[in-house]
Amino acid sequence: MTILVTGGAGFIGGNFVLDWLAEPQAESVVNLDKLTYAGNLETLASLSGDSRHVFVHGDMADAELVTRLLAEHQPRAVLNFAAESHVDRSISGPEAFVQTNVMGTFKLLEAVRAYWGGLASGAQQAFRFLHVSTDEVYGSLGPGEAAFTESHRYQPNSPYSASKAASDHLVRAYHHTYGLPVLTTNCSNNYGPFHFPEKLIPLMIVNALAGKLLPVYGDGMQIRDWLYVKDHCSAIRRVLQAGRLGEVYNVGGWNEKANIEIVHTVCDLLDEMQPRAGGLSYRGQITHVTDRPGHDRRYAIDARKLHGELGWKPAETFDTGIRQTVSWYLDHPGWVARVQSGAYREWVQAQYGQAA
Ligand code: NAD
Ligand code: TYD
Numbered sequence: 001m002t003i004l005v006t007g008g009a010g011f012i013g014g015n016f017v018l019d020w021l022a023e024p025q026a027e028s029v030v031n032l033d034k035l036t037y038a039g040n041l042e043t044l045a046s047l048s049g050d051s052r053h054v055f056v057h058g059d060m061a062d063a064e065l066v067t068r069l070l071a072e073h074q075p076r077a078v079l080n081f082a083a084e085s086h087v088d089r090s091i092s093g094p095e096a097f098v099q100t101n102v103m104g105t106f107k108l109l110e111a112v113r114a115y116w117g118g119l120a121s122g123a124q125q126a127f128r129f130l131h132v133s134t135d136e137v138y139g140s141l142g143p144g145e146a147a148f149t150e151s152h153r154y155q156p157n158s159p160y161s162a163s164k165a166a167s168d169h170l171v172r173a174y175h176h177t178y179g180l181p182v183l184t185t186n187c188s189n190n191y192g193p194f195h196f197p198e199k200l201i202p203l204m205i206v207n208a209l210a211g212k213l214l215p216v217y218g219d220g221m222q223i224r225d226w227l228y229v230k231d232h233c234s235a236i237r238r239v240l241q242a243g244r245l246g247e248v249y250n251v252g253g254w255n256e257k258a259n260i261e262i263v264h265t266v267c268d269l270l271d272e273m274q275p276r277a278g279g280l281s282y283r284g285q286i287t288h289v290t291d292r293p294g295h296d297r298r299y300a301i302d303a304r305k306l307h308g309e310l311g312w313k314p315a316e317t318f319d320t321g322i323r324q325t326v327s328w329y330l331d332h333p334g335w336v337a338r339v340q341s342g343a344y345r346e347w348v349q350a351q352y353g354q355a356a
Pocket of ligand 1: 006007008009010011012013014032033034035036037038039040058059060061080081082083084085086100104132133134135164186187188189190191196
């Protein structure tokens with residue numbers, strides 16, 4: 001048996017593939033990734049020589065390629081992690097988000113629909129298309145408002161969240177109209193190993209260590225609900241295993257924190273684990289900068305459906321997860337240096353003779 005994963009060289013997809021294949025009896029993974037700036041094969045280096053991992057450099061919007069991969073590998077599930085995922089980039093260049101998140105998901109759905117339609121009835125019933133999405137589709141909460149449930153109305157505010165919302169709607173429509181057996185997960189902010197240092201937590205860690213400023217947008221009182229990436233991966237595995245067809249599951253760990261609190265925590269852990277020469281705190285590098293346009297004030301996930309129906313709960317608290325994350329970055333200076341210098345992309349250039 002095989003599963004096909006898109007975006008498995010990215011942060012969450014990469015962690016998912018590593019966790020999946022850590023199980024000796026795991027089904028093989030066909031990993032289709034376009035290797036944009038966010039895709040990093042070094043994340044998957046420990047799988048080199050593992051015949052259960054088949055990496056394919058390509059675009060999920062390439063219908064011919066996806067159709068061929070589906071026919072060749074006959075996966076029993078397709079998990080869609082691939083996306084443009086950074087809100088700030090979606091503000092400066094929204095088109096890539098529409099292309100990848102909307103058109104890419106659409107093209108993938110079309111290829112999967114044709115493949116699924118041609119399966120024998122047993123395989124057709126067992127097949128799953130799992131779409132990985134975000135809490136940002138629900139928009140922004142006020143201070144006293146209840147956390148997002150699955151029935152919260154969609155009100156995306158950034159080009160990123162709007163493009164993810166559109167992809168969620170397409171996935172829903174493919175179930176409603178064609179009966180495609182889909183599952184959707186909407187998760188809160190992730191953090192953990194192999195996170196590209198453009199997002200808040202890894203950026204603060206690598207900037208702090210490099211002696212650079214730690215840019216906090218606006219007053220730093222925006223709230224995100226943080227989940228350790230491996231807990232997100234276990235939730236996806238559980239939904240794939242037992243989720244009800246056509247259903248949406250919100251994923252989160254009840255960990256609402258203001259950004260400034262996150263930055264303080266990162267600084268305090270670094271002060272403990274790798275103190276600055278001279279004894280000053282990393283907190284001294286914090287600087288408040290101009291706020292992000294349209295910045296959502298608060299996200300919070302109500303994960304009771306996933307817990308109640310499928311028995312999932314996170315293994316890490318924020319305290320244990322953030323400590324492991326800071327340690328991971330301290331233990332992997334080579335990974336960080338190659339990401340920052342762009343050297344991680346040279347492999348693709350050498351392998352494929354083109355820029356990624
Ligand atoms: P990421 O940006 O780290 O990785 C995205 C991956 O997709 C990269 O490897 C990239 O090369 C690949 N990719 C991009 N376009 C592609 C295409 N057309 N075809 C094939 N591959 C392509 O993103 P991430 O943080 O790992 O997020 C993964 C998914 O989880 C996304 O759908 C995102 O919306 C969702 N999500 C992320 C978070 C978070 O906090 N990071 C939270 C909830 C949901
Ligand atoms: P980010 O990691 O980009 O995730 P998202 O925007 O998808 O939630 O940002 C998390 C929060 O941190 C968000 O409120 C924006 C803020 N932020 C900063 O204050 N400074 C930064 O340099 C970055 C990247 C983010």
